[in-house]
Amino acid sequence: MDAAKDLITHHQKAQAIIGMQSWQEAVLAAEITSREKVPILSFSAPAVTPPFISSRWPYLLRMTKDDSLQIRCVADIIGFYGWQRVIVIFETDVYGGDSGILAFLSGALKNVSSEIEYPLAFPHFSSMSDPKTVIHDELNKLSSHQSRVFIVVQSSIELASHLFMEANKIGLMGKDTVWITTDSVASHLDTMNSSVLLSMRGVLGMKTYFTETSASFQNFSAKFQSSFRYRYPKEYKLEPGIHALRAYDTVAILAMAMKRLPKNSTSETLLETVASSRFNGLSGKIQFKDGELSSSPIYQIINIVQKSYIELGFWSQDSGFSQRIESNEHTRRNVERKKEVLDGRIYWPGGLLKPPTGWVMPTIKNPLKIGIPGRTAFEMFVKVEEGKKPTGLCIDVFDKAVKLLGYDLESYGFEAYNGSYDDLVNQVYSKKYDAVVGDITVLANRSNYVDFAMPYVESGLLMIVPIKPEGSHKALLFIKPFTWKMWLATGAIFTYTMFVVWFLEHRSNPEFRGPWRNQLGTTLWFTFSSLFFAHRERVGSNFSRIVILVWLFVVFVVTSSYTASLTSMLTVEQLEPNIESLKRSNSKIGCDGDSFVLKYLENVQGFDKKNIINVKNEYDYPDQFKSGNISAAFLELPYGKVFLSKYGKDYKAVETTQIFEGLSFAFPKGSPMAKDFSEAFLKLSEDGTIIQLDHQWFGNPTFEVSYIDTATDNQILDVDRFWGLFLITGATSTIVFLLYLIHLVGRYRRVESRDGNVSSRGESFWNRTRRLAVYYNKGSFNIRRGLQLHPVVNVKPLGALKPK
Structure with missing residues (x-):
């Protein structure tokens, strides 16, 4: 830098400077040349081009691109x-x-x-x-x-x-x-x-x-080798490299620019001429843009x-x-x-002739440091005892995978971590552990910090509830299938149909006559028994048959719906409580507080945090249920299987809609071990090893998961679903009733006309209605003033009588 400054400021002879093998040297020289307005052509460039570089060092031209x-x-x-x-x-x-x-x-x-x-x-x-x-x-x-x-x-x-x-x-x-x-x-x-x-x-x-076949390169190469051999006779590599070609092109640019400029040209003019140069050099195409070569x-x-x-x-x-x-x-x-x-x-x-793995396998000299859960709710997955090697399904799966991968069995050591599962996974991210082995659930937020191998066990979420005794159903459960409006509507249409049937059958059917109590009992019995298609009374009127036919269809639909709804409710009742009822009643629920389940129940399912009980051990769940501290327990699917295999006689499971990726091992981001273990798990699954280990630890647990619709509100039947049926039967009964009434009035008037008992025009409507009612109730009769009624006698003329 002192040499460049001396050339510019003292001798006043340098019109341009060439060189600068490092970018730092080029920058220092550019600071000097910018003040003196002397162009500098640098063989170096920054690793990454900073912004506004041309405005900061306007007299600096770079003969190469950045990195x-x-x-x-x-x-x-x-x-x-x-x-x-x-x-x-x-x-x-x-x-x-x-x-x-x-x-x-x-x-x-x-x-x-x-x-x-x-x-x-x-x-x-x-x-x-x-x-x-x-x-x-x-x-x-x-x-x-x-x-x-x-x-x-x-x-x-x-x-x-x-x-x-x-x-x-x-x-x-x-x-x-x-x-x-x-x-x-x-x-x-x-x-x-x-x-x-x-x-x-x-x-x-x-x-x-750079091309080596052009005539210009061949000519330059011959001269270069001759000169280089003369100066360095002991060197055997004589071919020019990219740096020699750039140096030659740089000198060529200045030489061509100087030839085109008059003698009294300024440094600014020289810079403009050099920057506008455009030709094919030995190192490639020479053309500047923003102070550097434009061609990539x-x-x-x-x-x-x-x-x-x-x-x-x-x-x-x-x-x-x-x-x-x-x-x-x-x-x-x-x-x-x-x-x-x-x-x-x-x-x-x-x-090696195949692509390397790009990572070193663990060795005794450089063992893996593996974290495992120090405390688990279910010890059959991971159990840590002081002075002993950890045991459990997860440890056995890891050992089998290590053997399959060919890792040295002495090349790793376990370290128990007594924190939450999230904290344990974070230890991999913070590089405290090289991996985490255990019953780690694969979750999206955890995948942001670590890589998981393919799950070796499926996972989901089970809600465990006690099985209620048969006699524990609610006494009034039978009225739940219908809303109160539905019950009122059903009772109203029932009563109306009963009245219409009685009215249609009373005059002509002896079974519907007699004392009022008998008539009411017969009508009620007939209509009620029709609900079960068990009525025995005959109907003689075609009007009645039409009403009863429509009524029986409505009865069939309503009773079938009632039966289905009640059956479903009885099933649900066996498995209660459900998720919605638990939240409505603020019931206590249990889960493993060290796992992600607690946050899931609070943030996703919407349970109040104070109602979630941390159950630390699998053996504590039955005691929590019996003491009434919890009404339900939420366990991941693998734990639920273990629990129900032991306590399945007293508890049942309802599988929620949430399905998780599964259980796996965690590795640092980018670790090749995640891929290796994924392949190992796949092979262990295909050859049945994982199933064998599962049976070895848990036996062959079988349990029934009840898939039910816990939304019981959808099972309650409202009048809105049946108003069409009620409208049909009500309209049918009404139309038939009116037709029969018209028919009855017509017959009544014909009887009056035949017997010559035409009512007085001045008679009140009430009296005429009473006369019609008496006619309907008594049958054929003579009408006298004051409603003096007597049976009709078949009277013949005396002349018509013949002596015997």
Whole structure:
């Protein structure tokens, strides 16, 4: 920087400055040149371009793009292989920062469902007094981490050389490891000695692509090699790299700009001329936009093998992965192109020919620390005793899975945690435990912090209630199927039908005559027995038959509905209380307070928190029921099966509509163990091992879950559901009654006319009605004044009598 300042301020000869291998140097130089208005062409660029960079350093031109595209390429590779956790290695700048590349990489990895497990930052190489010791000590720290996917995103060639040599020595370049380098290392491979390249076998890298077939490149390469061989006769690698090409293009830009400018041109004019340059250079297309090259670079994916490397394919911002630059491969699916570039042709560290797992299996030297529930409501799932190995179904399932996966059985240790299940899961998130084994329910909010393996046991929620004795039904339950309005309407239509039948049958049917008490009893009995289709009295009138026919249809519908509703209520009564009645009556309920069930009952089902009792042990539930402290218990399905297998004679279960994912084990986000255990659980389920373990611990429990509609309000029948039927039978009875009344009045008038007993016109309506009623009740009669009634005698003329 002092040299640049001296060139500009003292000698006044420098019209432009070229160089600056690091971005920090370029920024410092730009501060000076901006004041003096001298253009600077830098070979470096920031890892991530900051905003307003052109307005802050207007005289700074960057001959390269930032590292954001490289980071996207790295993320694409990580996503293709499905590595969920990586370790990032980078060299800090002279100020100890990462230039923002770490945050950008973290965001790119998140898009492919991966994350940074650990960032390993090395100080600037020039600041290390003993680089070998520092690098060795820092790399040893990585042994405690499970991830074996290492990404070198920002490093000097000096640091990279020491890094790979030390990593190879301490065993971090073996099987199941992955090493990926960006352009900062891959583009300098030609300058590394053979011993460093041997330590880098299996490394994937990406280097900026440039064409080597053009005539201009061939001409430059020949001159470069001749000059380089003359100056460095002992070096055997003579090909120019991307940095040499950029340097040549930079000088060419200035040379062409100076030729076009007059002698008295200012620095501003020179800057404008350089910034407007547009041509195809050796390093690629040269055209500036906002102070940097406008064209996006193409990266060549390479794989280091022995002392050299092979070319796998290319990656660009527009096309993604491809095997050829000139082809129209962008028309094919990116997934297919990825497979062609990354699948099957790669030599991995340790000589592995298939994609590594990217994580280290647990060993005795590096055991897993596994948390388990220290206290459980049901000990058959997990039981912890001091000085003994934990037992239970969950522990056995874990052991079987570990054997199936080939893990070392001595490579993990259990640690009991005496907190809630949510807190236990959070211990994985806070990295206190490498995994949690137990009866852990898979929930959405927990999945935000940990990864779960596939559930090994199904789960749901059961409501356990006592079975009531047969004689405990409510005495007035039989009136519940109908509302009071329905009872009133039924009674009214019953009475009305009874009256109509009596009226129609009284005059002509002897069974409906006699003393009033007998008539009332007969009519009531006939109508009531018709409810059960058990009436014996005959009806002689066709009018009555019509009324009774419609009435019997209504009776059939109403009694059938009543029977069905009452039967359903009797069934519900056996299983009461239900959820709604528990909430209405503020009844106490029991559950395991350490599980998620307590919050679920409070927040989802709407129970008052003060009515939820924490039952800590499976043996406490019967005592809580018998003492009346709780009216129902809510248990997850696996626990409910165990409880009912022991106490099924006294309790029943109602399965709620809520179904949960199941019970499983929890692992850190991105841990490959979640996938491994999912596959193991699937195999254990398919070969019957999990069922065998279930029977081993719980026997073969069978219980009946009653699937009922607990909403009893829907079973109560209201008049709204039957008003149509009542209207039909009422209207039918009324119409028939009126027709019969018309018929009766007609006959009455004919009898009066025949007997010559025409009523006086001045007779009151009341008297005429009484005469009609007497006629209806007595049958045929003579009408005299004052209603002097006597039976009609068959009188014949005397002349008509013949002597015997």
